[in-house]
Amino acid sequence: MKISTKLIIFFCGVVVLFVMLALALLAQTRTVSAGYDALLAQQVRQAEAARVIQVNFKKQVQEWKDILLRGHAPDDLARYTRQFHDEESEVRSGAAALATAVQDAEARELLDQFLAAHKTMSEKYQAAYDAYIAGGFDFKVADKMVRGQDRAPTNLFDQVVQRLNEQVVASVASQERAVRAARNLALGATGGLLAGLGLVGLLTVRAILQRLGRLKAVSDRLAKADIEGLSVDISGPDEIGQFGESMKGVHAAIEELSTLATAAGQA
Amino acid sequence: MAAKLNEFYKQAAQEFGLAGRIKLAMLTKISSEKAEAAEDSPENIRIFERAIQQLRSGS
Numbered sequence: 001m002k003i004s005t006k007l008i009i010f011f012c013g014v015v016v017l018f019v020m021l022a023l024a025l026l027a028q029t030r031t032v033s034a035g036y037d038a039l040l041a042q043q044v045r046q047a048e049a050a051r052v053i054q055v056n057f058k059k060q061v062q063e064w065k066d067i068l069l070r071g072h073a074p075d076d077l078a079r080y081t082r083q084f085h086d087e088e089s090e091v092r093s094g095a096a097a098l099a100t101a102v103q104d105a106e107a108r109e110l111l112d113q114f115l116a117a118h119k120t121m122s123e124k125y126q127a128a129y130d131a132y133i134a135g136g137f138d139f140k141v142a143d144k145m146v147r148g149q150d151r152a153p154t155n156l157f158d159q160v161v162q163r164l165n166e167q168v169v170a171s172v173a174s175q176e177r178a179v180r181a182a183r184n185l186a187l188g189a190t191g192g193l194l195a196g197l198g199l200v201g202l203l204t205v206r207a208i209l210q211r212l213g214r215l216k217a218v219s220d221r222l223a224k225a226d227i228e229g230l231s232v233d234i235s236g237p238d239e240i241g242q243f244g245e246s247m248k249g250v251h252a253a254i255e256e257l258s259t260l261a262t263a264a265g266q267a
Numbered sequence: 268m269a270a271k272l273n274e275f276y277k278q279a280a281q282e283f284g285l286a287g288r289i290k291l292a293m294l295t296k297i298s299s300e301k302a303e304a305a306e307d308s309p310e311n312i313r314i315f316e317r318a319i320q321q322l323r324s325g326s
Contacts, residue, residue, distance in 0.1 A: 253298075256298045
């Protein structure tokens with residue numbers, strides 16, 4: 001194979017290799033990006049929604065306390081009752097939506113338990129509210145009826161938040177492991193391919209330089225007309241081989257000249 | 268002995284002089300000294316015939 005062909009093939013090989021590496025890295029980047037997008041779109045968003053519901057639930061309980069403390073004033077009673085029911089509705093619809101969205105069975109089970117506990121709590125709060133109004137705004141009676149009733153749903157929802165947070169942490173860790181593995185694979189493949197290319201290039205250059213060295217040695221001897229015992233043993237289909245063939249002709253011509261000169265000297 | 272190859276050298280000398288011998292050696296890559304030791308193989312005869320033709324055509 002000609003040296004020019006070898007060089008063109010080597011150059012094309014390097015270009016193709018780097019294009020393939022670039023495409024592989026691009027695909028890997030997209031995969032990593034898609035993984036994080038999925039994490040943000042689902043688990044992180046669900047954990048965030050759970051925290052919002054948790055805050056709304058605490059606000060609902062706070063509204064209940066405001067009803068008891070300030071409900072003796074009609075305006076405050078109407079205002080805090082409305083806010084209490086708004087928060088109650090927010091908590092219930094949010095938890096129901098979250099229960100439909102979550103894929104983790106344990107989190108879904110906890111949410112179902114929370115919804116049941118929240119419904120029971122709401123019924124008790126409504127009974128206490130009715131007693132509060134009927135009793136002339138006696139907060140002691142109403143408070144006694146629902147005292148500690150928010151504990152069970154609170155604990156259940158704390159577990160929901162904790163479970164979803166654990167899921168996010170586990171998913172992030174899994175994603176990081178996948179990124180590390182992909183990075184190591186990319187580094188290994190790139191390093192291996194570059195080392196292979198470097199080795200092929202080095203061996204090719206070494207072979208060319210060795211043959212050029214032999215050609216130069218022959219050329220040096222021909223330049224000095226030192227043809228005694230000279231053998232032009234350089235062949236091959238490449239440019240160096242072709243040059244070696246030409247050198248054989250020059251060598252034969254110098255030999256012929258030498259023979260003629262010797263014959264002329266003897267005559 | 269390569270009698271036929273030597274004949275080519277004599278032919279080149281007759282037709283083109285010393286320069287013809289040198290050109291024949293260059294084209295065949297075989298000097299007259301080596302031609303004497305070489306065989307009159309079909310391959311060698313073919314090379315010399317072609318070289319003589321080249322000399323005659325002046326290329």
